Amino acid sequence: MKTAQSLGLALDQGQRRAVARLITWAERNDPRAYQVLSERYANTGRAFVLGVSGPPGSGKSTLTDAFIRRLRAQGQRVGVIAVDPTSPFTGGAVLGDRVRMNEHATDREVFIRSMGTRGHLGGLSKATSAAILALDLYGCDTIIVETVGVGQSEVDVMRVCDCTLMVMVPGLGDEIQAIKAGVMEVGDVFVVNKSDLAGARRTARELRAMLDLNHGEWRPPVEQIIATQAEGLDAAWTAIETFISFNAEGNRAYQRRFESVKHELLGLMQSAILEKASQSQAHVLKIDELCAQITRRELDPYSALNQVLAILFSATR
Numbered sequence: 446m447k448t449a450q451s452l453g454l455a456l457d458q459g460q461r462r463a464v465a466r467l468i469t470w471a472e473r474n475d476p477r478a479y480q481v482l483s484e485r486y487a488n489t490g491r492a493f494v495l496g497v498s499g500p501p502g503s504g505k506s507t508l509t510d511a512f513i514r515r516l517r518a519q520g521q522r523v524g525v526i527a528v529d530p531t532s533p534f535t536g537g538a539v540l541g542d543r544v545r546m547n548e549h550a551t552d553r554e555v556f557i558r559s560m561g562t563r564g565h566l567g568g569l570s571k572a573t574s575a576a577i578l579a580l581d582l583y584g585c586d587t588i589i590v591e592t593v594g595v596g597q598s599e600v601d602v603m604r605v606c607d608c609t610l611m612v613m614v615p616g617l618g619d620e621i622q623a624i625k626a627g628v629m630e631v632g633d634v635f636v637v638n639k640s641d642l643a644g645a646r647r648t649a650r651e652l653r654a655m656l657d658l659n660h661g662e663w664r665p666p667v668e669q670i671i672a673t674q675a676e677g678l679d680a681a682w683t684a685i686e687t688f689i690s691f692n693a694e695g696n697r698a699y700q701r702r703f704e705s706v707k708h709e710l711l712g713l714m715q716s717a718i719l720e721k722a723s724q725s726q727a728h729v730l731k732i733d734e735l736c737a738q739i740t741r742r743e744l745d746p747y748s749a750l751n752q753v754l755a756i757l758f759s760a761t762r
């Protein structure tokens with residue numbers, strides 16, 4: 446599987462290792478990945494993509510694991526992408542995920558993959574979206590994307606999902622305040638996990654009060670669960686299904702995907718332009734020289750930008 450054609454063929458035959466290879470190529474921003482995907486894009490969009498986000502250690506993987514079991518019992522093929530914010534294949538979080546989900550390791554109907562953010566420089570959502578497409582083509586009915594809900598790149602990842610579940614824990618208090626800027630807004634359904642611990646009910650109440658203040662047509666429900674004991678999972682899953690039904694009304698689902706596609710395309714444009722600029726900056730653009738001129742007030746940044754754009758876009762063709 447060295448060429449896009451051979452990998453594409455293996456993928457069409459349903460070969461598991463073709464999926465793994467495709468995701469690896471996407472992670473390395475290898476153009477072959479995108480060739481395979483663009484030729485098959487029309488056949489994607491079938492899987493249900495569930496985002497599972499929340500603070501570190503809130504129980505996202507434990508919950509994902511419980512969901513996998515549930516979906517497998519229904520005969521579904523399940524894909525999991527665990528996006529690790531710091532270290533690609535070593536760090537505790539991913540190792541923990543691997544160990545925890547180990548029982549599924551031999552299940553051919555479950556495909557678990559972790560993606561590192563190192564070296565992506567904003568390309569994480571590009572690689573993650575590609576991984577989702579790969580798992581979709583592989584025939585996964587449900588794809589769960591686990592991210593630590595901390596920053597903008599995670600928010601970008603969550604945008605791609607059909608439903609985003611935020612996993613909170615008791616006693617977050619101030620943290621809820623900190624998290625809510627940006628990250629909280631993308632939650633469609635909230636769970637307070639670890640409800641066997643003190644303060645869970647209060648956290649759920651605070652969350653509801655906060656969500657009451659600021660929501661659109663959909664007021665995200667808040668369910669209390671204990672992932673380790675699979676308690677409250679029926680209610681959590683029902684909440685997800687309720688959101689899906691709500692979203693299916695009118696053209697909401699279309700609109701949601703439209704917004705996500707638009708965001709994705711603009712992001713791709715941005716990184717392509719940046720990449721092009723950084724490739725040609727030394728020789729053609731002479732960024733440092735422009736900066737020196739601006740520093741000496743011999744040039745202003747706006748004219749410099751016009752010069753840069755003129756060079757970039759004339760060099761494109």
Ligand SMILES: Nc1nc2c(ncn2[C@@H]2O[C@H](COP(=O)(O)OP(=O)(O)OP(=O)(O)O)[C@@H](O)[C@H]2O)c(=O)[nH]1
Nearest residue numbers: 500501502503504505506507538638639671672673
């Ligand atoms: N008491 C209690 N502990 C739980 C519950 N759910 C998960 N845990 C524990 O919380 C710890 C973290 O769980 P994970 O599932 O790894 O959490 P995570 O959010 O995936 O963590 P990261 O991926 O590292 O951000 C583990 O020790 C779990 O056993 C729960 O409902 N109650």
Ligand SMILES: [Mg+2]
Nearest residue numbers: 505506538542
């Ligand atoms: Mg985890």
